[in-house]
C-alpha cells in the first residue's frame with residue numbers, strides 16, 4: 001500500500017470529518033422534520049401537506065433524472081450542479097445556498113462525492129431533509145491485482161452500476177413517500193416502472209459487453225470511477241491515471257511509470273477520460289504505450305436536453321458504446 005502523502009492524508013481526514021459532521025447534520029434534519037410532524041400531528045410534512053408541490057433539489061444531473069422518474073408528474077426535481085461540471089470539484093455559489101436552504105428535500109449521491117457541497121449544506125441553516133441516495137450500499141474492495149488507491153476513502157461511483165441504482169430508487173421513493181404521503185401510490189408505481197427500466201439497461205449493457213473479446217475486457221480510467229461497473233460487467237481494472245476515487249490529486253512520476261508498465265503487461269487497449277477533465281496525462285500515457293484515448297465519457301454528468309445523453313439511461317448507453325467500440329479491436 002502506498003503511503004499517504006501529506007495532502008492526501010489531509011484530504012482523507014477532511015473527508016472523514018465531513019462525513020461525521022454530515023451524519024450529525026442528517027440526523028438533526030430528520031429530528032427537525034420529526035419535531036414539525038409531531039407538532040402538526042397530521043402525519044404529512046413539507047409544502048405538499050399544504051397542498052403545494054414538494055420542492056426537491058438533486059445535487060447531480062443524473063441523480064435529478066433518476067429522482068424525476070420516481071416523482072413522475074407530481075413535481076419537478078431541480079439540479080444543483082450544472083450539466084458538464086465535475087461533482088468532485090463543485091463549489092456552490094451563494095445562489096445555490098439559497099436554493100438548497102429553501103428546498104424540502106435535497107438529494108445527494110453520498111459516499112463522499114459531494115465535498116464542498118456538504119460543507120455548504122452543514123452551514124445552510126435551512127429545513128431541508130437530506131436524502132442520501134446511496135444509503136445502505138457498501139464501498140467496493142479492489143479486485144485481485146487492481147492497484148491500491150493509497151487512501152481508504154469510500155468509492156462514491158455506485159451510480160455507474162445500474163443494479164446499485166435500484167437502491168437509489170428505493171431510497172428516493174421512501175423519502176418522497178415520507179415527505180408527501182398523498183403521493184405514496186404514485187411513487188411506488190413510478191419506482192417499480194423505473195426499476196424495470198434499470199433491469200433492461202443492465203441486460204443491454206451485458207449484451208454489449210458480450211461483443212468484446214474476453215481478453216480485451218480491461219479498463220484504464222482517468223480516475224478510479226469504474227470499479228462498480230467493472231465488477232458488474234466482468235472487466236478488470238488495470239489502473240488509473242489519477243490514483244484516487246476523486247479528481248483532485250496529481251499522480252507522481254512513479255505512479256505514472258507503474259501505470260505504463262501495467263498497461264504494457266496487460267495488453268489494455270484504451271484509456272478512458274471524462275469529457276470535463278483534462279486528458280493531457282492520459283494522452284502522454286497513450287503516446288508511450290500505443291493505446292487509444294477516449295476522452296468524452298459522460299459518467300459524471302448528463303448533457304443538456306438536446307445533447308447525446310439527456311437522461312441517466314442515455315448516459316450509461318453512450319459510455320458503454322464508447323467503451324465497447326474502443327475495446328472491440
Ligand SMILES: [Zn+2]
Nearest residue numbers: 088225245246
Ligand atoms: Zn468520479
